[in-house]
Amino acid sequence: MWRACCLALLAVLPRPARAGEADVIVYGATPGGFCAAIAAAREGAKVILLEPTAHLGGLSTGGLSHCDSNQMRRETLTGLFEEWHARIAQDYVARGRPAPYDPKDKTPGIRWVFEPSVASRVTRGMLKEAGVTVITGCSLRTVEKSGPRITALRTTQGSFAARVFVDGTYEGDLMAAAGVSWVIGRESRAEHGESLAGKQYPKPAMKVNGLDAAGRPLPLITGTDAGPDAAGDGHVMTFSFRLCLTRDPANRVPIPEPKNYDPARFELARRALQAGIRGVGFDLYPLPGNKLDGNNSIHGQVSLGLVGGSDSWHSADETERARIWEEHRQYTLEFLRFLRTDPAVPAKLRADYASLGFCQDEFTETGHFPPALYVRESRRLQGLYVLTQKDILESPRKEDPVAISSFPIDSHDCQRVVRPDGSVINEGTILPVRVPQTGVGYAYQVPYRALLPKPGQCANLLVPVALGSTHVAMSSLRIEGAWMAIGQAAGVAAALTARGDRPVQDLPYAELRARLLAQGQTLELPAAPARKPTPPAGPKAPATASTNLTLDDQDAELTGRWTRSTTFKPHVGQGYLHDERHADGKSRAVFRFKAPADGEFDLRMAYSAHPTRAQRLPVTVSGEGTEQRLVVDQTLPLPGGETFRSIGRLRLRQGADYVLTVVNDGGPGFTILDAFELRPAPAGR
Incomplete structure (x- = not known):
């Protein structure tokens, strides 16, 4: 009775006055949001x-x-x-500075870079020109x-x-507040038949003791x-x-x-450095204005990412997210302090990090510290279509494409655990899956259905950022360039359905396609990318039985500096790669393969001795x-x-997925990368 009375009273209470009404409301000014x-x-x-x-x-x-495009x-x-x-490049020219890139040059590998303040100015200008009403500090309740x-959003x-x-x-x-189905975390390999799902261990274990004197995992380790x-x-x-840094004294x-800095928090990094393990630090990309973009190193062992610190972000309220944000800020400042002051860091590297400072002319409202935490993935829609690994690598064409994405499948660490032998390994990394010998990911069409909730759950909501995908697929979609394109598609669809006052699921694709093309969107897959030129083919590998497997250097996912050559013989296929004798641990080759049969295999390597x-x-x-x-x-x-x-x-299991990794960390001398071969091991050995 009490509940019925309360409901009746609520029904006659006046609704709060609307703070605003529109045809379309976009909640969240991410790249996907502001483009929508x-x-x-x-x-x-x-x-x-x-x-x-x-x-x-x-x-x-x-x-x-440092634009990932x-x-x-x-x-x-x-x-x-x-x-x-293009407008960012024009902003530089208008101020008498050289454009940092040519927006007409679409060549892969060329870096499109800019300063955060310029990107912010361009974004605000485009929103103003479009007549978009922008309200910040407006949290959903x-x-x-x-x-x-959905009829309205009640906000702060x-x-x-x-x-x-x-x-x-x-x-x-x-979408979560609207009662739309979603998932968080990672799928099993069986759920969608994804070889990159489940646990991933492409990086070598750190051969250090990951336990303290009491047998407990060291700080920064997530479990056992x-x-x-x-x-x-x-x-x-x-x-x-993503830090904006400089070594320029005039702007540094x-x-x-950090408050309450405790050097013991970085005992794992200290032990790794003392053991000669590379991979403690972070990546730096050059920007205009003598600035640098600092990023978590996907190949690193201990870097800017607070491994395990983001699992509860999606479900946290405003207060809890502020706490998690501050926890990441504290970790970042502590890690920077460790790198520039700890005796375990090699002196040259320590001096290099000590020379860095924040930029005086960037992020002035937040003490020059970046205001946005890099949320690489969070909830994912479970709607009319879920993109998977297969959609990226095997079945890229769709009947209702609204955008093309092509960033490599690429995931950062999810866990860091102590293994039974006491060593420590980072888990969850998917090293970039690119089209061999191109430097780019696989192009695939993003279907309109992946943006749509199930009709019975919500009929007037589009989800271009947390769109329907698995963790593996989101590892490719999760890039600002893709989100901008998908966001633009969502904005066009929202305007069309608002005009016709119809469910987003009922929008005819032909109508949407016509308007997307009118706004300059590309919807057709490109031709296969040109592979990097290689010299004429050399001798072929010997014929193998059906259970033999050959992995050529052209099958590898490459990072770092590699140079192709045919100088020394013999070699397999069209030559071999070498690291120019850098031997610095920064050049890496990753081969992924399925075991052709059960049993023991002889792993053989081709190289020119x-x-x-x-x-x-x-x-x-x-x-x-x-x-x-080995x-x-x-x-x-x-x-x-x-x-x-x-x-x-x-010893391999038939059909199981394996990763073979080569790192140019073999001491002075050239690292040669030619080919590997797996042969069933002879019985009795």
Whole structure:
């Protein structure tokens, strides 16, 4: 009776006055969000863009200034993505400075870079020109619905009504509040048949003791059991900040000292450095204005990412997110302090990090520290279509494409665990999966259905950022360039459905396609990318039985500096690669393969032996929860008449996924990367 009376009273209470009404409301001013708002406004819709923080633009204006489109098919990134980057280049020219890149040059690998303040100025200008009403500091409290339709958003700044809504948040906050189905974490390998799902161990273990004197895991280690290899879990890839740094004394301000710094927190990093393990630090990308973009190193062992610190972000309220944000800030400042002051850091490296400071002319409202935490993934829509690994690598064409994405599948660490032998391994990394010998990811069409909730759950909501995808697929989609293109599509669809006052699921694709093309969007897949030129083919590998497997250097996912050559013989296929004798641990080759059969295999390596070669080259094979590390002396001659030399024996399970990694960390000398061969090991050995 009491409940019925309360409901009756609520029914007659006056609704709060609307703080704003529009055709389209976009919640979340990420790149996907602000592009959705601009696109909808250009279609004639009245648009309000609500942002829960004080910051507009997400990571595109918050520190991610080395545009990741250098690893994408830039010729497919047109529309607002192209316009935004062209306007950034024009901003430099208008101020009498050289453009940092030519927006007409779509060549992969060329870096499109800019300063955060310029990106922010361009973003605000485009929103203003489009007539978008922008309200910051406007956090969602509840969603009002009538049946499957959202009618209004109640926020910290009042109630806002619209015909159609777009969730532009990284976290999928609006879709969750609207009662739309979503998932978090990682799927099992069996759920969608994804070889890159479940647990991933492409990086070698750190051969240090990960336990303290009491037998407990050291700080920065998330546990002692990563879970079954093929199983899913609730973990997400690590978050971090993209730092804007400089060594220019005229613009450098000191990095603040962290409160209550405890050197013991970095005992793992200290032990790794003392053991000679590389990978403690972070990546730096040059920017205009003598600035640098600092990023978590995907190949690193301990870097800017607070591994395990982001798992609860998606479900946290405003207060809890502020705490998690501050926890990441504290970790970042502590790690910077460790790198520039700790005696375990090599002196040259320590001096290099000590020379860095924040930029006086960037992020002035937040003490020069970036305002946006890099939320690499969060909730993911479970709607009309879920993109998977297969959609990227095997079935890229769709009947209702609204954008083309092509960033490599690429995930940062999800866990860091102590193994039974006491060593420590980072888990969850998916090293970039690129088209071999191109430097770019696989191009695939993003279907309109991936943006749509199930009709019975919500009929007037589009989700371009936290769109329907698995963790593996999100590891490719999770890039600002892709989100800008998908956001533009969502904005056009929102305007069209608002005009016709119809469910977003009922919008005819032909109508949407016509308007997307009119706004400059590219919808057709490009031709296969040109592979890097290679010399004429040399001798072929010897014929193999059906259970033999050959992995040529052209099959490898490469990072760092590699140079192709045919100088020394023999070699397999079209020559071989070498690291120019850098031997610095920064050049890496990753081969992924499925075991052709059960049993023991002889792993054989092809290389051109010479006294100038690496003598302690590490070759690591991981999979099925195990890791085997081999050491190869490439000065040793090959057996007479052979192309390969045996380097070790592996036990494999048929159909299981394995990762073979080579790092140019074998001491002085050239690292040679030619080919590997797996042969069933002879019985009785």
